[in-house]
Amino acid sequence: MKTPTELTKMEKAIVQDKTSFLQGKDHPWLSLTSFIIILCLWEMVSRLSWVPPLFLPAPSEILLEGWGMLKTGVIFNHVLASLSRILLGFSIACIAGVLIGILIGFFSIPEAIGNPLIAATFPIPKIAILPLLILWLGIGEPPKVAVIALGVFFPMVINVYTGVKNVDPLLIKAALSLGSNRTRVIKKVILPGILPMVFAGMKLGIGIALLLVVAAEMVAADAGIGFMILTAADLMQTKKLMVGLIILSLLGIFFNWLFQKMEKLFIPWKQ
Amino acid sequence: MRVRIDHISKYYTDRQGGQTEALQDIHFDIAENEFVVVVGPSGCGKSTLLNIIAGLLSASSGQVIFDGVANDSTPNTAVVFQEFALFPWRTVLKNIVYGLEEKGVNKTEQFVIAQKFIAMVGLQGFEQKYPHQLSGGMKQRVAIARALANDPLLLLMDEPFSALDAQTRLLMQYELSRIWEETQKSFLYITHNIQEAVFLGDRVVVLSRRPGRILDIVKIDLPRPRREDLITEERYLKYVDLIWGYIKDQAKETLKEIR
Numbered sequence: 360m361k362t363p364t365e366l367t368k369m370e371k372a373i374v375q376d377k378t379s380f381l382q383g384k385d386h387p388w389l390s391l392t393s394f395i396i397i398l399c400l401w402e403m404v405s406r407l408s409w410v411p412p413l414f415l416p417a418p419s420e421i422l423l424e425g426w427g428m429l430k431t432g433v434i435f436n437h438v439l440a441s442l443s444r445i446l447l448g449f450s451i452a453c454i455a456g457v458l459i460g461i462l463i464g465f466f467s468i469p470e471a472i473g474n475p476l477i478a479a480t481f482p483i484p485k486i487a488i489l490p491l492l493i494l495w496l497g498i499g500e501p502p503k504v505a506v507i508a509l510g511v512f513f514p515m516v517i518n519v520y521t522g523v524k525n526v527d528p529l530l531i532k533a534a535l536s537l538g539s540n541r542t543r544v545i546k547k548v549i550l551p552g553i554l555p556m557v558f559a560g561m562k563l564g565i566g567i568a569l570l571l572v573v574a575a576e577m578v579a580a581d582a583g584i585g586f587m588i589l590t591a592a593d594l595m596q597t598k599k600l601m602v603g604l605i606i607l608s609l610l611g612i613f614f615n616w617l618f619q620k621m622e623k624l625f626i627p628w629k630q
Numbered sequence: 631m632r633v634r635i636d637h638i639s640k641y642y643t644d645r646q647g648g649q650t651e652a653l654q655d656i657h658f659d660i661a662e663n664e665f666v667v668v669v670g671p672s673g674c675g676k677s678t679l680l681n682i683i684a685g686l687l688s689a690s691s692g693q694v695i696f697d698g699v700a701n702d703s704t705p706n707t708a709v710v711f712q713e714f715a716l717f718p719w720r721t722v723l724k725n726i727v728y729g730l731e732e733k734g735v736n737k738t739e740q741f742v743i744a745q746k747f748i749a750m751v752g753l754q755g756f757e758q759k760y761p762h763q764l765s766g767g768m769k770q771r772v773a774i775a776r777a778l779a780n781d782p783l784l785l786l787m788d789e790p791f792s793a794l795d796a797q798t799r800l801l802m803q804y805e806l807s808r809i810w811e812e813t814q815k816s817f818l819y820i821t822h823n824i825q826e827a828v829f830l831g832d833r834v835v836v837l838s839r840r841p842g843r844i845l846d847i848v849k850i851d852l853p854r855p856r857r858e859d860l861i862t863e864e865r866y867l868k869y870v871d872l873i874w875g876y877i878k879d880q881a882k883e884t885l886k887e888i889r
Binding site for chain 1: 684685686706707708709711713715716717718719720728729732733760761762780
């Protein structure tokens with residue numbers, strides 16, 4: 360036995376929580392302040408002419424330019440032209456992607472035919488198909504819409520296919536035992552079951568649609584954000600070019616927000 | 631109405647072409663309003679048998695016949711699964727009316743029928759909840775109500791309480807016994823739990839380990855309604871011992887093989 364004085368002299372170790380670094384802490388102000396600081400630094404760099412304004416105009420100058428374009432209304436022309444192409448191509452791709460995804464996911468014959476076709480065409484960068492589409496469809500709206508539709512179709516169809524494959528077979532059994540036939544199973548089990556994957560596909564797809572609309576408008580167009588950026592660059596109007604980039608960023612944020620809201624609305628059974 | 635399980639056998643063929651026998655010549659009847667329990671060690675093909683009877687799997691030989699049901703019609707059965715199998719996108723009420731929707735029952739009637747079974751399983755106040763908001767016991771109540779609302783000739787239950795904790799499981803057994811007495815339907819109940827089998831069943835079909843064959847069919851001559859204190863009575867325990875005797879031998883043989 361040790362005496363009390365011996366005990367107090369002894370070394371001791373206290374148990375620490377080894378997982379403390381895993382518990383993510385909130386930094387509510389850090390995101391905003393860091394964003395503002397970066398903007399201020401940028402403003403300073405341009406104002407002090409450390410970098411020529413031709414290469415990097417100040418944020419305030421870009422905003423002024425954007426405000427000017429808003430007042431004259433030119434900006435709406437470009438945004439509307441791009442948006443209508445995106446919406447048309449995106450909608451076609453979503454509908455086709457969901458239909459074909461369900462078809463190849465649920466039925467064995469379409470799966471045997473469709474899978475190798477998709478595997479073969481999916482890896483081709485869609486921009487590389489654009490010249491062919493122009494050759495086929497002429498230089499108007501159709502090739503632009505088509506290239507967007509093609510680009511969005513693949514993530515959609517692959518997501519839906521995976522979604523169908525991952526629908527709990529037990530739920531299909533339950534539906535069949537309660538009197539559903541095959542078409543009813545698709546409508547009442549497969550469709551709601553793949554909804555989360557459809558939204559995941561839409562979120563992936565909208566990024567691709569933004570990328571492709573700009574690319575398509577740079578090849579042959581007389582309006583659109585891509586066209587605006589390209590002509591601004593040709594004329595060394597860096598401010599105007601930057602406005603185009605900001606619009607693209609805002610569009611991306613907007614669509615993500617929209618899809619998130621829609622997801623909450625259409626999938627109320629998810630926490 | 632009588633259900634005849636007529637010499638059912640089931641083989642599975644693996645990729646090398648080898649055959650595994652899951653069920654061997656299963657033959658018994660389920661009478662109208664009878665509560666039949668199938669009990670057996672794990673891996674004896676109990677669930678395979680239930681799926682064959684439910685029309686969710688084909689037998690290698692033999693057939694399931696519903697006597698007194700129109701020729702070429704699909705006999706109306708309903709299944710309660712161990713993992714609940716509730717549609718997560720449907721509320722409690724919507725889950726329960728699923729089978730009625732498929733039958734083309736009109737909305738008001740759907741609602742009336744649903745209300746009856748919601749009351750029977752004690753789910754009042756939970757009609758508009760989604761499955762993820764319910765506990766396991768509640769989920770299984772929904773599944774039972776959904777199956778009963780479909781008005782099946784035979785209600786099939788595949789280890790319905792195995793995913794529940796021990797206390798909830800006991801309570802659900804008492805509830806189920808009461809529900810069966812209220813509905814007076816034919817039930818086929820699959821379990822590996824012998825106490826549960828004796829407590830619930832009119833007859834208990836004891837299956838061997840794989841390949842599952844019938845070792846014995848034990849008639850449980852205990853009074854109804856079955857009360858909670860039954861499980862301490864001598865005659866109840868005798869049945870449990872009898873069936874445990876069969877199952878224990880099976881388990882011992884399995885252990886010998888592993889050695």
